[in-house]
Amino acid sequence: MPEDIKVLFTPTDAAVGGLAGFQAAQAIDDCMEAWTKALRSLAGMVGSTADAVGSSAKGFTHEDQERRKAFLGPTLQASAHRASTRRTVGTEHAGLGAP
Structure with missing residues (x-):
């Protein structure tokens, strides 16, 4: 967005030039x-907020995966892994792809 503001420079500069000698020229400038x-600052804040939201989402995903592992325990984790492997084996050849 900060780069997009440059489209306003030409008409603003033209207005300032057309009002040379008037106080309005300096006020417009x-x-x-x-x-x-202000717009550059806003763009920076939006970018920082987007980064924070992305980081938070990754944290929630990681925490959710860790809670799942803890809930299943070592025995059920291995069983769940074997079951998911069985579901995908052979489906590629039948043209079904992975579920």
Whole structure:
């Protein structure tokens, strides 16, 4: 998004140039600088938040897998693995693919 703000520079610069000598020219320029700064800050915050959400999701997935393993225990884990292996063996040749 910060790069997208550049499309506003040309019309803003034209307005500032057309109002040379007027206080409005400086006000428009100051406004554009303030908005540019605010939008860059917002883009940074959104990016940081997205990273945090992704990290949180990975943490929940990992924790869920660990809880599953703890619930099943070593004996049931091996049994579940053997059962999933049996379900997929031979399905490739029948054109069924993995379930």
